[in-house]
Amino acid sequence: MSIRVGDAAEAPSFPRAARALLGNTQLRQNVRRATEVIRNRRARVVGELSDWEQLRQAGHEIKQHTLQYLDFYLEQFEEACTRAGGQVHWARDADEANAIILSILGARQAREVIKVKTMTSDEIGLNHALEAAGITPYETDLADLIVQLGDDRPSHIVVPALHRNRMEVRDIFLRKMHLRELGDKPEDLTNAARAYLREKFLRVGVAISGANFAVAETGSVCVVESEGNGRMCVSLPEVLITLVGIEKVIPRFEDLEVFLQTLPRSATGERMNPYNSIWTGIVPGDGPQEFHVVLLDNGRTKVLADTESRETLDCIRCGACLNACPVYRQTGGHAYGSMYSGPIGAILTPQLQSLEHSESLPYASSLCGACYEVCPVKINIPEILLHLRAKVTAAGDAPFEERVGMEAAAFVFEDPDMLALAQKLSRIAQKPFERDGVIRHLPGMLSGWTAFRDLTPIPKQSFREWWNERESQRGDQ
Amino acid sequence: MQISLFITCYNDTLFPETGKAVVRVLERLGHEIEFRPAQTCCGQMHYNTGYPHEAASMMRRFLEVFRDAGAICIPSSSCVATIRDHYPKMAAATGDGAMIGEVDALLSRIFEFSELLIDKLGVTDVGAFFPHAVTLHPSCHSLRSLHVGAKPRQLLESVRELRLLDLHDADECCGFGGTFAVKNADVSAAMLSDKMRCILESGAEVCTALDNSCLMHIQGGLARQRSGVRCMHLAEILASTEAGDSR
Amino acid sequence: MNERSEMLEGIRRAIGSRGSDRESDYASIRRGYHQALPIDLPECVHLFVDRLHDYDATVHFCPVEGIAATVAAVLSGRRKHSLLVPPQLPPDWMPSNFEFIRDTGLSYGHIDRSEGVLTGCAIAIAATGTIVLRHSAGEGRRALTLIPDYHLCVVFEHQIVGTVPEGIRLMSEFGRAPITTISGPSATADIEMTRIKGVHGPRTLDVILVA
Numbered sequence: 022m023s024i025r026v027g028d029a030a031e032a033p034s035f036p037r038a039a040r041a042l043l044g045n046t047q048l049r050q051n052v053r054r055a056t057e058v059i060r061n062r063r064a065r066v067v068g069e070l071s072d073w074e075q076l077r078q079a080g081h082e083i084k085q086h087t088l089q090y091l092d093f094y095l096e097q098f099e100e101a102c103t104r105a106g107g108q109v110h111w112a113r114d115a116d117e118a119n120a121i122i123l124s125i126l127g128a129r130q131a132r133e134v135i136k137v138k139t140m141t142s143d144e145i146g147l148n149h150a151l152e153a154a155g156i157t158p159y160e161t162d163l164a165d166l167i168v169q170l171g172d173d174r175p176s177h178i179v180v181p182a183l184h185r186n187r188m189e190v191r192d193i194f195l196r197k198m199h200l201r202e203l204g205d206k207p208e209d210l211t212n213a214a215r216a217y218l219r220e221k222f223l224r225v226g227v228a229i230s231g232a233n234f235a236v237a238e239t240g241s242v243c244v245v246e247s248e249g250n251g252r253m254c255v256s257l258p259e260v261l262i263t264l265v266g267i268e269k270v271i272p273r274f275e276d277l278e279v280f281l282q283t284l285p286r287s288a289t290g291e292r293m294n295p296y297n298s299i300w301t302g303i304v305p306g307d308g309p310q311e312f313h314v315v316l317l318d319n320g321r322t323k324v325l326a327d328t329e330s331r332e333t334l335d336c337i338r339c340g341a342c343l344n345a346c347p348v349y350r351q352t353g354g355h356a357y358g359s360m361y362s363g364p365i366g367a368i369l370t371p372q373l374q375s376l377e378h379s380e381s382l383p384y385a386s387s388l389c390g391a392c393y394e395v396c397p398v399k400i401n402i403p404e405i406l407l408h409l410r411a412k413v414t415a416a417g418d419a420p421f422e423e424r425v426g427m428e429a430a431a432f433v434f435e436d437p438d439m440l441a442l443a444q445k446l447s448r449i450a451q452k453p454f455e456r457d458g459v460i461r462h463l464p465g466m467l468s469g470w471t472a473f474r475d476l477t478p479i480p481k482q483s484f485r486e487w488w489n490e491r492e493s494q495r496g497d498q
Numbered sequence: 499m500q501i502s503l504f505i506t507c508y509n510d511t512l513f514p515e516t517g518k519a520v521v522r523v524l525e526r527l528g529h530e531i532e533f534r535p536a537q538t539c540c541g542q543m544h545y546n547t548g549y550p551h552e553a554a555s556m557m558r559r560f561l562e563v564f565r566d567a568g569a570i571c572i573p574s575s576s577c578v579a580t581i582r583d584h585y586p587k588m589a590a591a592t593g594d595g596a597m598i599g600e601v602d603a604l605l606s607r608i609f610e611f612s613e614l615l616i617d618k619l620g621v622t623d624v625g626a627f628f629p630h631a632v633t634l635h636p637s638c639h640s641l642r643s644l645h646v647g648a649k650p651r652q653l654l655e656s657v658r659e660l661r662l663l664d665l666h667d668a669d670e671c672c673g674f675g676g677t678f679a680v681k682n683a684d685v686s687a688a689m690l691s692d693k694m695r696c697i698l699e700s701g702a703e704v705c706t707a708l709d710n711s712c713l714m715h716i717q718g719g720l721a722r723q724r725s726g727v728r729c730m731h732l733a734e735i736l737a738s739t740e741a742g743d744s745r
Numbered sequence: 746m747n748e749r750s751e752m753l754e755g756i757r758r759a760i761g762s763r764g765s766d767r768e769s770d771y772a773s774i775r776r777g778y779h780q781a782l783p784i785d786l787p788e789c790v791h792l793f794v795d796r797l798h799d800y801d802a803t804v805h806f807c808p809v810e811g812i813a814a815t816v817a818a819v820l821s822g823r824r825k826h827s828l829l830v831p832p833q834l835p836p837d838w839m840p841s842n843f844e845f846i847r848d849t850g851l852s853y854g855h856i857d858r859s860e861g862v863l864t865g866c867a868i869a870i871a872a873t874g875t876i877v878l879r880h881s882a883g884e885g886r887r888a889l890t891l892i893p894d895y896h897l898c899v900v901f902e903h904q905i906v907g908t909v910p911e912g913i914r915l916m917s918e919f920g921r922a923p924i925t926t927i928s929g930p931s932a933t934a935d936i937e938m939t940r941i942k943g944v945h946g947p948r949t950l951d952v953i954l955v956a
């Protein structure tokens with residue numbers, strides 16, 4: 022099995038990556054500005070719906086139900102899609118998915134492909150595989166194009182280039198589109214992308230897309246988007262390959278009525294995104310005449326098997342949890358070492374690939390709960406983070422200092438006399454670090470604390486000592 | 499009413515003044531406080547850092563100590579959240595039916611300090627006097643787990659001579675997060691500096707909250723900057739009277 | 746087929762035992778959200794128009810017998826002379842003095858060079874200002890309403906429903922016809938979150954609302 026999530030296995034630990042990014046003021050400003058705009062918009066359009074909580078609950082229950090019968094729904098989807106003229110392929114891991122796609126392209130002798138909604142293809146490293154086979158992939162989502170042309174990495178699951186400002190985008194476009202001049206207004210940049218891509222949309226014969234939803238009952242696929250590049254990719258080329266994570270299936274067409282309300286509002290703060298494309302197999306005289314669906318596992322079954330964290334697979338990739346997360350908003354997405362960043366990345370990446378490659382991610386959260394509050398399918402991310410933390414320590418992967426500290430503390434909390442003694446000893450132990458009633462430097466793991474903050478020393482008398490004193494004085498009276 | 503105090507391990511060790519203030523407020527209102535010396539810790543730190551087994555034995559102790567207690571007052575919303583959100587799950591994981599039942603019977607007796615005052619005792623004006631400009635940091639657990647809503651504000655608004663100032667981006671996390679502040683010290687510090695900026699901009703002399711954990715972190719940052727703003731647990735403000743500050 | 750059966754087998758193992766049967770489990774999903782809006786048709790129309798204005802689409806009103814005249818007025822205002830139309834667009838929507846080219850398999854290049862496209866729609870959703878195209882001989886294949894830079898769409902008031910659930914229920918009866926939903930002209934906010942109208946789809950959307 023070669024389960025992988027991009028090259029997340031080689032990524033540095035979260036604290037290390039974060040430290041470097043925190044020094045990049047431009048990036049932090051860009052991230053902060055962008056997330057603030059989306060959060061405000063989201064809050065406005067979510068606030069309009071008096072039935073928002075019921076929609077969240079229904080979305081959660083639909084997804085949970087689907088996972089409970091996932092085998093049935095995948096087979097049902099396959100059957101319906103095949104009946105409508107599609108071809109369904111099953112890929113257990115990244116390599117298998119890439120091989121399936123390459124063989125379809127090989128049969129058509131394709132040299133170029135256009136791509137849309139390709140986070141899952143990032144996950145399997147498809148672009149590398151294509152390039153290695155001499156095939157040029159063109160990302161068509163404006164943000165993906167900025168990332169691709171800038172040899173960059175996505176930093177957000179919905180707005181992958183939100184860490185770039187217009188001047189940076191202008192520089193990238195000037196260089197990579199071989200333009201003589203280009204304004205720096207967002208309109209100028211958007212027009213440049215339109216001109217650059219239009220020729221490709223009309224000419225390139227094969228597209229690779231992702232999918233937001235795959236309807237089991239009808240075999241239909243739904244792509245939710247704003248720019249029209251999705252429509253271009255799914256309806257102009259002769260051949261369409263759609264890569265779908267197995268968790269994207271939903272039981273019935275009617276279930277879209279929930280997600281098409283919650284997804285746009287959560288993702289971009291719109292009541293409805295400009296375009297949705299829904300198609301079923303092939304239609305003579307309209308759009309691709311060869312349609313392949315690749316159903317991808319790549320670790321999802323592992324997530325499914327753990328009932329405590331199964332609901333991770335409910336995710337509809339709206340990005341609301343990223344925008345709400347105070348940790349994400351400080352660092353941006355690159356710190357998470359994966360295309361899946363923010364709170365969902367912190368739980369998804371470690372579960373898809375093996376935990377030991379990303380054991381710092383479950384700790385990349387202050388557990389403030391903002392992610393759970395906004396999630397349109399009610400994934401209890403803080404709970405899952407705790408579950409994964411317990412797995413890290415159970416695997417013996419926690420740092421030595423921490424383990425010793427935790428065991429010692431647990432020992433002390435077994436016995437109130439021990440606690441009272443520990444309180445006394447700590448007061449003595451802190452003496453060497455105390456100056457004028459403040460502690461400004463501590464050694465070891467705790468040095469991180471005192472690098473930025475003072476520590477008020479432990480007071481002379483604990484509460485329980487005060488209480489005992491008071492009680493005995495009362496007794497005397 | 500007889501009220502049992504679970505002081506929490508860090509208040510016991512680091513913030514005894516908060517405990518004394520809770521006792522003072524409740525006794526002033528005519529209630530009888532008991533402190534069971536066998537108590538230690540709710541298990542929060544262990545549970546949140548990935549040590550559920552250790553946390554479970556602390557839960558067991560908690561259940562034992564407070565088995566026959568009436569209303570239990572806890573001046574820390576994150577500890578209340580641990581008990582409410584995680585004890586049922588921890589008990590279920592043991593598969594011990596008796597324990598599951600005991601947790602069930604416990605939850606309705608658990609009150610965070612502001613919940614106790616407003617929901618259980620039905621008071622908002624505790625007769626406090628505090629002639630200072632104060633801003634409230636609504637800690638994450640109080641906000642998103644306990645859903646205390648306007649309770650702390652109501653209590654503060656009833657304090658004589660207290661000027662309550664708005665805090666910009668109030669519902670943002672301060673960056674403490676227990677071991678998060680140690681494991682991700684840099685990010686935690688960045689979050690803290692945003693929080694401190696908002697506190698300083700509010701013009702308050704005092705920043706208050708329902709959690710000393712957040713306040714310790716914020717106070718540490720403010721003190722390093724020598725800002726002059728001090729942090730106080732809500733109970734300490736409510737304990738102040740014209741006769742004298744609680745400290 | 747080996748991968749297929751292995752994957753399915755793995756999934757069944759991961760799921761483990763299931764409590765109830767699938768149908769009743771599905772039926773137990775709580776759907777407490779609104780199915781319809783408590784408003785009448787005129788209010789619905791009003792809301793729909795409001796939403797379209799929000800998206801910067803231009804809305805023109807006319808009675809049933811005035812469609813062709815309104816099309817003519819809109820096109821004159823836009824200084825357009827020639828539009829593409831689906832093969833089975835009602836002839837009485839097309840005023841004389843303008844050229845209407847029926848799409849009977851035009852090349853993408855031809856569509857790209859056109860001045861725009863005129864179509865009807867299948868339904869519209871007021872709450873979100875959404876126009877739903879059911880791609881067919883009446884509303885055209887997908888490329889026809891995608892490649893041109895201008896889309897003039899005729900919507901009848903009786904086609905407007907209030908909510909997304911009402912819309913989806915009607916769409917579920919479209920069979921295998923591809924569906925496109927359009928909520929305002931194409932847009933992006935990928936650069937500094939500034940909403941820019943018009944990326945790849947038609948940059949201008951005009952709507953004629955027929956009473």
Ligand code: SF4
Pocket residue numbers: 287335336337338339340341342343365392395396397398399400
């Ligand atoms: S976890 Fe929830 S909030 Fe985060 S991206 Fe997924 S669906 Fe959206």
